[in-house]
Amino acid sequence: MFRNLTSDLPDFKNASFAPGLNIVVAKRTIAARRQDSRNAVGKSSFIRVLDFLLGADARPDHPLRRPELADAYFETELELGSGVVRVRRTGSDPGHVEVDGVSMRNTIWRQRLGEQLFSLSGSASEPSFRSLLAFYLRDVHNGAFEKATEVHRKQSASASHSAMAYLFGLDLSLLEQAKDIANAEKSLKELRKAANDPVLGMTLGKAQDIEAQIRTLSIQVANLEREISEFKVVDQYSLHRAKADELSRIIRKLNDSLVMEERRLGDVDTSIAQESETQPDHSYVQQMYDQLQITLPDGVIRRFDEVAAFHMSVVENRRRYLQSERATLLESLNVKREELSRADSERSEVMRILEAGGALETYKELQLELVQVRSRIGELQQRRETIDKWENANRHLQLRSAEMELRFSMDLDDRRSQIDDIAQLYSSYAYEIYGSGRPASLSVEPSRTGYTFVPTIGGDRSQGVKSMALFCFDLTMAVTAKRNGRGPDFLVHDSHLYSDVEGRQMASALTLAANVAEREGMQYIVTLNSDDLKKAQDEGFYVNFHECALFTDQYENGGLFGIRFN
Missing domain, CATH: 3.40.50.300 (P-loop containing nucleotide triphosphate hydrolases)
Structure with missing residues (x-):
C-alpha cells in the first residue's frame, strides 16, 4: 500500500x-x-x-x-x-x-x-x-x-x-509456446514479403507459374542440346562466308550487265530489220513531171541516180556496222553467261559447305545460351523449393496453432x-x-x-x-x-x-x-x-x-x- x-x-x-x-x-x-x-x-x-x-x-x-x-x-x-x-x-x-x-x-x-x-x-x-x-x-x-x-x-x-x-x-508455459508459433509465423510472413520485394530480393511468384516456366525452358534446353550435338564446325567459316557474299555481288553485277546488253541486242536487231526494208524509189518524181508534160533535163536525171547510189552505199555501211555490233554483243553475252554460270556454281558449293556446318563462334554462342538457360532453370527450381518449404512451414505452423488452441481449451477445461x-x-x-x-x-x-x-x-x-x-x-x-x-x-x-x-x-x-x-x-x-x-x-x-x-x-x-x- x-x-x-x-x-x-x-x-x-x-x-x-x-x-x-x-x-x-x-x-x-x-x-x-x-x-x-x-x-x-x-x-x-x-x-x-x-x-x-x-x-x-x-x-x-x-x-x-x-x-x-x-x-x-x-x-x-x-x-x-x-x-x-x-x-x-x-x-x-x-x-x-x-x-x-x-x-x-x-x-x-x-x-x-x-x-x-x-x-x-x-x-x-x-x-x-x-x-x-x-x-x-x-x-x-x-x-x-x-x-x-x-x-x-x-x-x-x-x-x-x-x-x-x-x-x-x-498456464504461462502454454502462452510461451503460442508466442513462439506466433513469432515464427510473423518471421515467415516478413521473410516472404522481403523475398517478394524486387528491391530486397527476387520475386518468388506462384508455384504453378514457376513450374510452367521450368517446363518451357526444359524444352528449350532439349532443342539446344540437339542443335549442338548435330552442329559441325566449318574451318575458315568467316572466309567462306565472305566468299559467298563476294560471289553474290558478282552474280548480281553480271545479271545487271546481261539485262542491259540483251536490251542493246534487241535494239540492234530492230535496226537491222529496218535497214533491210525496200529503199525509196525516185521514179515517182519522173512520173509526176511526165504528167505535167515537163521534160526533165538529162543532168537532173543523172543526179537522181548518183544520189540513189550514194544512199545505197550509206545503207550498206550502216548494215555492216550493225552486224558487227550484233556479233560483238552476242560474244559478250556468251562470255558473261559463262561467267555467271561459273560464279553461281562456285557460290552453290560455298553455300553447301556453310549449310553443312557453322562457325566456331556460333557453336560457342549455342553452348553459352545452353548454360544460361540451365542456370535459369536452376534458379527457378530453387525458388520453387523455397515456396514449397514455406508452404509446408506455413501448413505446419497452422497445424501447430490449431493444436495450441486445442491445448488451451483442454487447459481451461481442467x-x-x-x-x-x-x-x-x-x-x-x-x-x-x-x-x-x-x-x-x-x-x-x-x-x-x-x-x-x-x-x-x-x-x-x-x-x-x-x-x-x-x-x-x-x-x-x-x-x-x-x-x-x-x-x-x-x-x-x-x-x-x-x-x-x-x-x-x-x-x-x-x-x-x-x-x-x-x-x-x-x-x-x-x-x-x-x-x-x-x-x-x-x-x-x-x-x-x-x-x-x-x-x-x-x-x-x-x-x-x-x-x-x-
Missing part, C-alpha cells in the same frame, strides 16, 4: 493514504474564474507521479521532465514486503531512483518491485513488471480506459494475454473450477452495481494465441456500462492476483473511468470498492471531481472514505504541482 506522496515543490498538494477507499478530490472553488477547469488540475498527473515512482519510463515528453518540474524531487512511502520503503526520484535524472537513501538504477528498482509486488522470479516466460503494473495504474493518455483487456493502444495481443494470464493464475470462481467474482461485482437487470459474465475462451478474456455486462452498450465492465474486470483481477500472491494490495483509477457513469452506478461502484478493499485488505485510490462525488452521495454513497488529497481549480496554485504551465 501507499503511505504518502510528497514533493519539494512549494505548493505541491501532498497526499496521505490509508487502507480501504482513498479519494483524491478536485473541487470547484467559489472564486474560480469561468475559464478555469478541473480537467487541468492534475488528477491524471497525480497517477503519473505514482507511476513515475514505481519505475515508469520517463521519456523527454514526460510531464515530470518539463523545465518547470525537472529539478523537483517526488517521494512516496510504500509498504513493500514486511516493511516500508521511501522512494525518491527526479525528472532531471530519470535513469536512477533513490530507495531509502540509496541510489540505484531504475532497471534494478523495477526488478525489485517485480519480485515483491508480483512475485516475479525473472523467468523468460513471465511478463514484465511494467506490463503487469499498467493494469493497476491505467494511463488515460495511452488509451488505457478504452478496453478492459488492454492498457495501451499499441499493445500487442501477446503482451496483454501474458499479463492477464499471470494475474489470473493461468481449470473449470478456477475459471468459474473468477467468473462468479466478476458477476457478483456487476450485480452489486446493476442488480439483476443486467446479466454479466467474464468468460475465458481459448484461441490460437492464448487465453482471451471477455468481460461483458448485458443490456445497453453505452460508455458508462463499458466503464463499469472495466471497473469490475480490474477489481476481479486485483482481488484474484492478491489472493494468489501474484499482485499488490492496491488499485488506482483515474476520474475518466467515471465521467460517463450515472450517479446511482457510481455510488454502487464506490461502495463496492470500499467494501472489497476492506474485506480483502486492499487499498483503492481514485481521483474524482467534487460534483461527481456529490452526485454519488446523493444517490446513496454513504461509506466513509479517506480524502487523501484536495485539488482546486484556482488558476495560480490550485492544481497538483501548485504551478501553471502550458
Whole structure:
C-alpha cells in the first residue's frame, strides 16, 4: 500500500493514504474564474507521479521532465514486503531512483518491485513488471480506459494475454509456446514479403507459374542440346562466308550487265530489220513531171541516180556496222553467261559447305545460351523449393496453432473450477452495481494465441456500462492476483473511468470498492471531481472514505504541482 506522496515543490498538494477507499478530490472553488477547469488540475498527473515512482519510463515528453518540474524531487512511502520503503526520484535524472537513501538504477528498482509486488522470479516466460503494473495504474493518455483487456493502444495481443494470464493464475508455459508459433509465423510472413520485394530480393511468384516456366525452358534446353550435338564446325567459316557474299555481288553485277546488253541486242536487231526494208524509189518524181508534160533535163536525171547510189552505199555501211555490233554483243553475252554460270556454281558449293556446318563462334554462342538457360532453370527450381518449404512451414505452423488452441481449451477445461470462481467474482461485482437487470459474465475462451478474456455486462452498450465492465474486470483481477500472491494490495483509477457513469452506478461502484478493499485488505485510490462525488452521495454513497488529497481549480496554485504551465 501507499503511505504518502510528497514533493519539494512549494505548493505541491501532498497526499496521505490509508487502507480501504482513498479519494483524491478536485473541487470547484467559489472564486474560480469561468475559464478555469478541473480537467487541468492534475488528477491524471497525480497517477503519473505514482507511476513515475514505481519505475515508469520517463521519456523527454514526460510531464515530470518539463523545465518547470525537472529539478523537483517526488517521494512516496510504500509498504513493500514486511516493511516500508521511501522512494525518491527526479525528472532531471530519470535513469536512477533513490530507495531509502540509496541510489540505484531504475532497471534494478523495477526488478525489485517485480519480485515483491508480483512475485516475479525473472523467468523468460513471465511478463514484465511494467506490463503487469499498467493494469493497476491505467494511463488515460495511452488509451488505457478504452478496453478492459488492454492498457495501451499499441499493445500487442501477446503482451496483454501474458499479463492477464499471470494475474489470473493461468498456464504461462502454454502462452510461451503460442508466442513462439506466433513469432515464427510473423518471421515467415516478413521473410516472404522481403523475398517478394524486387528491391530486397527476387520475386518468388506462384508455384504453378514457376513450374510452367521450368517446363518451357526444359524444352528449350532439349532443342539446344540437339542443335549442338548435330552442329559441325566449318574451318575458315568467316572466309567462306565472305566468299559467298563476294560471289553474290558478282552474280548480281553480271545479271545487271546481261539485262542491259540483251536490251542493246534487241535494239540492234530492230535496226537491222529496218535497214533491210525496200529503199525509196525516185521514179515517182519522173512520173509526176511526165504528167505535167515537163521534160526533165538529162543532168537532173543523172543526179537522181548518183544520189540513189550514194544512199545505197550509206545503207550498206550502216548494215555492216550493225552486224558487227550484233556479233560483238552476242560474244559478250556468251562470255558473261559463262561467267555467271561459273560464279553461281562456285557460290552453290560455298553455300553447301556453310549449310553443312557453322562457325566456331556460333557453336560457342549455342553452348553459352545452353548454360544460361540451365542456370535459369536452376534458379527457378530453387525458388520453387523455397515456396514449397514455406508452404509446408506455413501448413505446419497452422497445424501447430490449431493444436495450441486445442491445448488451451483442454487447459481451461481442467481449470473449470478456477475459471468459474473468477467468473462468479466478476458477476457478483456487476450485480452489486446493476442488480439483476443486467446479466454479466467474464468468460475465458481459448484461441490460437492464448487465453482471451471477455468481460461483458448485458443490456445497453453505452460508455458508462463499458466503464463499469472495466471497473469490475480490474477489481476481479486485483482481488484474484492478491489472493494468489501474484499482485499488490492496491488499485488506482483515474476520474475518466467515471465521467460517463450515472450517479446511482457510481455510488454502487464506490461502495463496492470500499467494501472489497476492506474485506480483502486492499487499498483503492481514485481521483474524482467534487460534483461527481456529490452526485454519488446523493444517490446513496454513504461509506466513509479517506480524502487523501484536495485539488482546486484556482488558476495560480490550485492544481497538483501548485504551478501553471502550458
